[in-house]
Amino acid sequence: MDLSTLLDSSNYGSSLLGGYTNTINGVQVWTIIAVILSIVAAILVYFLYVKSNTEFKGFWKTLRDFLSFKTMCIEALAKMFYVATTVYFVLTSINNLILLGGDGIMPFFSQLLLYPLVARFAYEFIMVIVKIWRNTSVIAESVEKKPTTKVAEKVETAKKTTKTTKKK
Numbered sequence: 786m787d788l789s790t791l792l793d794s795s796n797y798g799s800s801l802l803g804g805y806t807n808t809i810n811g812v813q814v815w816t817i818i819a820v821i822l823s824i825v826a827a828i829l830v831y832f833l834y835v836k837s838n839t840e841f842k843g844f845w846k847t848l849r850d851f852l853s854f855k856t857m858c859i860e861a862l863a864k865m866f867y868v869a870t871t872v873y874f875v876l877t878s879i880n881n882l883i884l885l886g887g888d889g890i891m892p893f894f895s896q897l898l899l900y901p902l903v904a905r906f907a908y909e910f911i912m913v914i915v916k917i918w919r920n921t922s923v924i925a926e927s928v929e930k931k932p933t934t935k936v937a938e939k940v941e942t943a944k945k946t947t948k949t950t951k952k953k
Contacts, residue, residue, distance in 0.1 A: 835852050857918070860915045863912060863915070867905070870904045871901045874897070874900040878892075881893055
């Protein structure tokens, strides 16, 4: 069966799924419906849940933090993928040694040492970005929590001194 058979208008069946064209049309209609529903759901979840001023506890707070990107999961995923990648490289290097025999000693050692090293550099780069994000988040939180009364007092005293110096 080729694409022209699927798109041929003479393939209409008696039921909705009876013909190929009806199936393709049904998939297209369902895709449009799914896009519209997902956009509406995203808007509702964002405004009614993520941006809501309601205080949540337990699972709902964790879910809200996850959806608002306060909690990042990339660090844990990067660590898991690093371990999986390294194990994969070690196992494939052993496989190459077995398959190639004596001719596979150099590919074995290069793959055993070089590939995990390159993977380590790549994952360390990802972790540096994650740590930069974490540190800037901590700095931003500490700046927001500092009382600004001292700054306001300094501004007020500066205004008073400029007023008194202008009067003289």
